[in-house]
Structure formats: structure tokens, C-alpha cells
Amino acid sequence: MHTEYLGVIAQLVLVLLLSYPTGKYIAKVYKGEKTWLDFMKPLERLMFKLSGINPNEEMNWKQFLKALLTVNFFWFFWGIVLLLAQGSLPLNPDGNIGQSIHQAFNTSISFMVNSDLQHYSGESGLTYFTQLFVIMLFQFIAAATGMSAMAGIMKALAAKTSQTIGNFWNFLVLSCTRILLPLSLIAGLFLILQGVPMGFNGKMDVTTLEGTTQHISQGPAAAIIAIKQLGSNGGGYFGANSAHPLENPTYLTNMIEGCSILLLPMAMCLAFGFYINRKKLGYTxxxxxxxxxxxxxxxxxxxxTQGNPRIDALGIAQTNGSMEGKEVRLGAAATAFWAGSTTATSNGSVNGMHDSMMPLSGMVEMLNMQINAWFGGVGVGWMNYFTFLIITVFISGLMVGRTPEFLGKKVEAREMKIASILALLHPFIILSGTALAAYLFTHAPQLVASEGGWLNNPSYHGLSQMLYEFTSSAANNGSGFEGLGDNTWFWNYSTGLVLLLGRFIPIIGQVAIAGILAKKTFIPVSAGTLSTDTATFGVMTFVIIFIVAALSFFPAHALSTIAEHLSL
Known part of the structure; x- marks a missing residue:
């Protein structure tokens, strides 16, 4: 067990060491400064020339959002068409069929919004063609969209007074060519060297020790797993995600994938301080x-790691911790560390089954997603924190009698209204969806039975399963309590709607706040200015975030995770 702790500490130290130079590099990329990847410029110029886009043309925040929403609207239909027709498309050596309309609707939305909520198993639910031209493509585009939105906000906040916030298309391309692609190539190479499949052959027939034949799925896994982790995507190439021995074959691949979860969300946070030349604020x-x-x-x-008290009551020693749903080759500590990282960053990949974790672990995992501002997804995690920064500036300024200002711009009623709506939207769509599902489960048993029953545990844990599904969807995380039977028309359509609302309304609101602030007259720092780069202000922000989460979600947890914990 002590060795497991050392592995966890090593991962954390490694990603902290890597996040600082990565954040500095990201700030240079978005500022247009010279970097070691400038040799990509001819390719970028060719892409802009073929698409007829002038990357130097500045956009106001409305034009910026129009471009962002337009490209995502196009890819949504692209994904649905290919998923429906995949059985007739090439690169399908295993003969997998097309998805149903409600499953294709959910899958296309899920990967488009950087959630990768999977109501299918990768081996049988997709073909190599759709793995590449829907899944992997969307994993680049969705991550780059969130990063581009944050880049626009950083540019808006860095300017003293500006009518524009940069060019979305330029930020989108740079996010792919200068950040996501090179890091994915490095991570993918490590995974290939460790034995992760990377090819286009069909299932491999293997004779087991018992003399039976087993069909082992293969395919271009390494390339997709790399961007899945680095882009806060999390969609598993195989159904078991990174608990699968071919997706995560060794402890070294577990460390590489685990560090990849945290690297860019951490680096983007630090990049903010470097970009606006306020490193102390970034560090805070x-x-x-x-x-x-x-x-x-x-x-x-x-x-x-302390084990399950129900098993203790049977007199069975749990020297390795609670191992239900975990890989013995990885251990309880490594699985727990991954669970904390994947839910705090909106990554959503798993190396063990969250449905099998202890109730309080499930509660923390859900709180990470319900708060959705502890690093979060690449770009959008910081943007969610930005929402609470605006609220904290306004409240703190009123409390101490100082002008509510952030980076030299007055925070007034308009920005506060938008931020408040965004802060309340997240719990609203989570709790409304959960309430609807719970109502149907208790009042429409025929509907539920016709869809396979939904829950394998209808007690406290059953409510946790439904609460987790909508929490994961709203936070664009994608992990789940997989005791829930989710590939039904109700879950595909309901979570699809929550995925859309949870992704685009916050982005629209956050970019709008930054655009409105950018237009305001810059006010130099004075004795009456509220300082936002101190530990005191950081604690104030933390308290406000926690209060909002506690008030919103404590009743639901009291009936689910906490009740289950007390029943053990």
C-alpha cells in the first residue's frame, strides 16, 4: 500500500512540474509570440487559405460566439450522419452496425461538447472509421473550442479597452496545431511503446489456457487514447475505458494517462497569469x-484504501483496500487518485468502476463535477471559475465598501446578472433532470420496464446513479455509475439536452461577460480598488463556490450518497 502512495505522489509531482512550462508556452502561442513550433505556420496558412479565413481579422464577442456555435452546429450533423451509416462505411473489419437515431443523437452531442458520455461499448458500438472521423476528430475540435473560448476571454481581459477579443478561427487552429497535436503525438508514442494497439486489423482470435477461443478487439487505439486524456475528453476506445488492459496495459501507461488528465487544465490556469502579465493572480x-x-x-x-465496512463485518481482511471494480495491477490508491482527477477536470475517463466505489467517494466525485471549477475541462474549467470570480468581486466589494472591479473594469449589474444565471443554471439542469428521472421511475413503471428497468439498485444507490448521470452530463464529464441502463431513448435524449445546455450556455455567458468588460474604460488601480490576487480573496472565492454547491446539492446527497454511507 505504501508503494501505491508513492506512485500517486510521483504522478502529482510530475504533472505539477510539467504544468508550469506548458502554461508559459500556451500563453506565448495565444499571444502570437515565437515558439519552437513555428514550423507549423505554412500548414496553418494553407488551412486558412483553403477556408477563405483571415486569421488576423479581429472579432467582437458576438462574432466570436457566432463562429464558435456555427462550427459546432456543423459537426453535430456530421457526427449523426456517420454514426447512423457506419455499418456501410469502410474501415469496419468487425462488421459493426450503425447506431440507432437516439444513440447517434446522444453520441454526436456528447463528443461535440467535450463530454464523451458513452451509451455504447467502443468495441461493438463504433467502427474504425467513426472512431477516427467522428470520435478522434471531435476530441480535437471540442477541446480546441474550449481552449479558444478561454483564449478570447484572456485577450479581452488583458486589453485596457477593446471592442474585440481576437479571432476564434485563429485560436481554434493554434489550439490544435501548436498544443493538442504535438502533445498527443508524444503521449501516443509512449502508449505504443508500452503495448497499446495501433493498427487497422480486425479482431484477433486467441486460444486461452482453457482451450477456448477469445476474440480480442484491436484498432487505432493509441492515437485516440492520447487525445482522449489530454483534451479532457475521456471517451474510452474500449468499453471498459482505461480499466481495459489494452487501453492501459502497465502502471507506466497509467501514470502517463493520469498525468495527461491534469496537464492542460492546470497549464491553462497558469497560462492566464502569464497572458495578462498578472502571474500572482494566476498563482492565486x-x-x-x-x-x-x-x-x-x-x-x-x-x-x-480503508476498505468496505460490510466486508470487515464478515471478518475478511482488506489489506489492499476496497477492490471491488478495480484493477489488481493498479490498486485502490491509483484508482482513487484517477477518480479524483477525472472528475475534477471534466475528463471522465476511468481506470476502475465508479459505481463500485464507496458512497463518500461517489459524493466527492459528484461534487467535483457539480462545482465544475476545480481545473475542469481544458479552457472551460477556468471559465467556470471566472464566473465565480465575478460574483466574488461583486459581493466582496459590497462587503468592504470598495468598488467592485476586476482587472481595472467595473463589475456592474449586467455582468452580475449573467454570472448569477450561469451559477444557478448548473444545479438547475442537474436537479431537474434527476427529479424527472426519479418521478418516471416511481410513477411510470411500465415505461421503465420497457427500457430494461434502468437501475440495478433502486435504493439510495439507485438515486445516486441517476444523479451522477445528469451531473456528469451537465459538467460535460462523461463518466458514469454504470449500474444505470442508459442506452434508452429517455436517457439518450434527456442527457443530450443537458449536455448541450451545460456546455454552450456557460460559454456564451462567460464570453459575453469578458466582451462587455473589454469595452469598458480602464480604471487604474487606486487605494479603493479591491485586490483580487491575495490569499484572502482566494479563500473568499472558495467559500462562495462551496456555499453555492452545498446549498444546491446537499439535499440530493442526503438522500443518496450520504444515506448510503450511513446504511453501511
């Missing part, structure tokens, strides 16, 4: 996020 935000992440992750590790 990073410190709040890191503290909250570590507290939650330590709770999960503690819960999973």
Missing part, C-alpha cells in the same frame, strides 16, 4: 483549485 487561482482538488482526492483515496 491555481492555488485555490489545487487545494480543493487535493482535499477531494485525499478523501477518495482514504475511503477506497
Amino acid at each position: 487561482i491555481f492555488g485555490v483549485m489545487l487545494t480543493a482538488y487535493l482535499i477531494g482526492t485525499c478523501v477518495i483515496i482514504g475511503q477506497e
